[in-house]
Amino acid sequence: MALRVVLAYLMAGLTASCGLPQASAVxxxxxxxxxxxxxxxxxxxxxxxxxxxxxxxxxxxxxxxxxxxxxxxxxxxxxxxxxxxxxxxxxxxxxxxxxxxxxxxxxxxxxxxxxxxxxxxxxxxxxxxxxxxxxxxxxxxxxxxxxxxxxxxxxxxxTRQSVAVRRCRLETQDVVCALPHDQEWVEPPAYLYTEDNTKRQWRRQCRVNARAYTGGPLAGLNVTPVPINDHQAECWLRHEDGAVTTTTLRGGLR
Amino acid sequence: MKTAVVTGLLWAGVMLARLFTGGPVGVADQGGGQKLLCGFGLANSRPWGVDGADYVFTTWESHPWFGETCEPYRSTQLAMIWLEKSINRLLWLPGDVDTRGLGVICAILVGVIVALLAGLLPGRWWIRAAVASTIGLVYADAAFAGFFVSPHTEPVALLGAGFLLAALLWLGRGVTVLRLSLVTAVALVTIGAQVQTVALVVPVCLALLWRPVRGQRWRRGAWWTALRRTPGIVLSLAVIAMASFHLASQPERQMAAARQALVFGSILYDNPGAAKDLQGLGFDPQAALAISELSDGDGTVISLPPALNAVFNATVTNTAIARFYLSHPAHVIRALGWGLEGIGRLSADHLGSYPPEAGHHPGAREHRIAVYSWLWGTFRAAPALLVILWIVTFAAGRSVTRRRGLRPRRKAVGTVAMLVPVMIVAQFAAVLVSAGRVESTHHLTVVSFLTATCIPLLCLSLWVRLQGVRPRPHWQKAPGMPENRRPLASAGV
Incomplete structure (x- = not known):
């Protein structure tokens, strides 16, 4: 026991343990x-x-x-x-x-x-x-x-602070909406269950989704469909003048 | 004395200049620094997303660590950090600890080591200054100097090795209790630097037990002869006890992680007979097969299922690993190859040398003084030459110690030249058994340092040995001969 104590003190001195007690608080x-x-x-x-x-x-x-x-x-x-x-x-x-x-x-x-x-x-x-x-x-x-x-x-x-966790895009780069962006993701994507969907059909469906997303008419806004496959397309909302913002177009936020 | 002081001051200056002129250089940290400095409640000030291995971030600031986030690594390097912490403000450095301050302390200590060597080595002033300077040059080399501006444990290990050389030179002149105590103290600091440096116990105990304490002529007899050995035996036991305590005081989790890294990173690495070798480690055939199937053999440490993990922790102990290597010579040869390659590379090239503001690319290495790094090109090409260097140095040292009629000052060179290869081999084996192939160059820094010191030690040993070859007429050594009548006195021999 005595030997252990002596060794402990010696090693404590050698390893400068004087600084160690404050190491890690409980x-x-x-x-x-x-x-x-x-x-x-x-x-x-x-x-x-x-x-x-x-x-x-x-x-x-x-x-x-x-x-x-x-x-x-x-x-x-x-x-x-x-x-x-x-x-x-x-x-x-x-x-x-x-x-x-x-x-x-x-x-x-x-x-x-x-x-x-x-x-x-x-x-x-x-x-x-x-x-x-x-x-x-x-x-x-x-x-x-x-x-x-x-x-x-x-x-x-x-809330409007949700820009920190919403998906936007600056040109082709995905960013959170709190960063400068020129497009915003519309949830949900457009789904069409018919065959041979035209660009116009996609645009129409995206506009319906975008209106629900913004909570009103799309005055001064454009929505661009980006087909993912035959039945699904991403909808990206942007200002007509291509303005870069750090806010969200989602409607009804506090 | 004058030579020692001037040489020491010169090398302290050289070290300061090579570390700080044109901006500080150091060695980047991959996370080991946090384990060391968190013990002082410190955290490194560096941008969040930066890879710590790319750049040197010198400033450490106060930070509260909670729970398991800080499980400090025990090392005598903590004493150096404590010293730097005490003078950090005095040096006008930011934060609570700045590794640049550590660099200043280490540069001064290198100067002290060089001064001690210049004072203790034999020969004329320019020989002593030259040999001590070649050791100073090892410290200043790009492979080692950067560690002095880093949160690694290498500084105290490298400085301890230098002080140990000086202490052994002094001990070699004649064994006294004071000199034995000094060697013990220096050895304890060096051994406490890292887990691997514990292996220095072997050469240190050899040095302590080599010769008995100088006897007084009026005390003769078997009892007195036995008594003269007692201080060496007692101090050796103290060194062994302290080294064991140092090992036992390391956080068990870190030791277990090191053992896992060794098994997956070295023993199972690129090993077609993994299952059989795992049985050799002590696993039963089922567990060995299961672990070998989980391992990719690419050196990656895998996460084992709980049952296997428990078996692994119970089976793989330090003793089991040592027994495995003793009974598997093929693995020893494999490990030897990795180790020699590691020493051959000399520099831990994956760790950057510059702070980010220096404008170098990530991970850039400095080569301000690279004499030994340049010489090491030979060992990089033929690592087996390293073994020859160790053997030749040992042989030269032995030859010097066996030479009769040499003054103790000269004989001490032989003793040290014999002990350094023993230190190298012990340390080399400890690193291979504890760390293995992974980051071998970094882990073998102390071995590389000691290998580099073999070159001046070998030259000096050969010089001392050849000095004794030329026979002298008896009348030259005759007692009572006036100094000015010795024909070789003017030549300084």
Missing amino acids: GRPSSTMAVGSCHRMSQPEELYHVSDVAPPVPCTHPHQTETYLLTKVSGSLAAEPVRPSPDRLRAACDYRPVRPYLGARARDAQWGIEIWAKFPTRTEWAAGNRILRCDLFVPALNPDDAPEVTTPLRGIMG
């Missing part, structure tokens, strides 16, 4: 996290790490992820005494609650949002915690910047 237990909590991860290591016990931040402050679901791991995975590898646990995050969480209606399509799972720490898993935290992650507008949003994602599709 944080907040995973089990106390709640749906709707927001998480700031200013270092890539924090985002990519399996667990996260850092205290949540207010969703109006810069953050990277927002919890949309807390789910319990069940079955054979839950029975394992040691936390399984992340790639096997990630599938446990159900994607179906995402759209209700975002407040998306039938004519809203979210784009660019990713699902990230955070697991209990090894200690928490060993203690019986099987709660899996499923977060939504909005990538950065600029690839060099840390991904950060300053607005809650819960119900975002009904």
